[in-house]
Amino acid sequence: MPIAIPDGVSVEIAENNHVTVKGPKGTLERDLPIEMTIEVEGSEVKVSRPNDLKKMKSLHGLTRSLLNNMVLGVKEGFSKALEINGVGYRAVKKGKELTLHLGYSHPVVMNDPEGLETTLEDNKITVSGIDKEAVGQYAAEIRSKRVPEPYKGKGIKYVDETIRRKVGKAGKK
Known part of the structure; x- marks a missing residue:
């Protein structure tokens, strides 16, 4: 074709x-x-x-x-959107530096790679650029800093991703 x-x-x-x-x-x-x-x-x-x-x-x-x-x-360019879920989980953007507060004892600092741009809106991070492979790779790296867990769904997930939820432990009868 x-x-x-x-x-x-x-x-x-x-x-x-x-x-x-x-x-x-x-x-x-x-x-x-x-x-x-x-x-x-x-x-x-x-x-x-x-x-x-x-x-x-x-x-x-x-x-x-x-x-x-x-x-x-x-x-047209490509973009991927990520969403941060969790109490106290947040992101701050300063210049080309993305600082993620994800419940660790330290903030996670990530610098935008050459040719890519991240934008922040409330709890949504959007990675955009002209190289589809690079956009997907950087979005995956951001997500890997705190992968969503199945019990409460806390972590960083893609906007269109659904998390398979599990039921917590049952109490004694």
């Missing part, structure tokens, strides 16, 4: 499938699998595979998805 190139986005393919995608939000570069043939035809990018081996089929899909994510990223 060809990838449509929107207005304001340019795709350049150098040797060894080194792809550069430029758009209004920034520039992304990536080395894609050498086995695949990537061609720009007008306002579309086409990815084709050399043969129908299982490995080539899976590399074909991966290459297409990575390219599509690069094009979408420089055009």
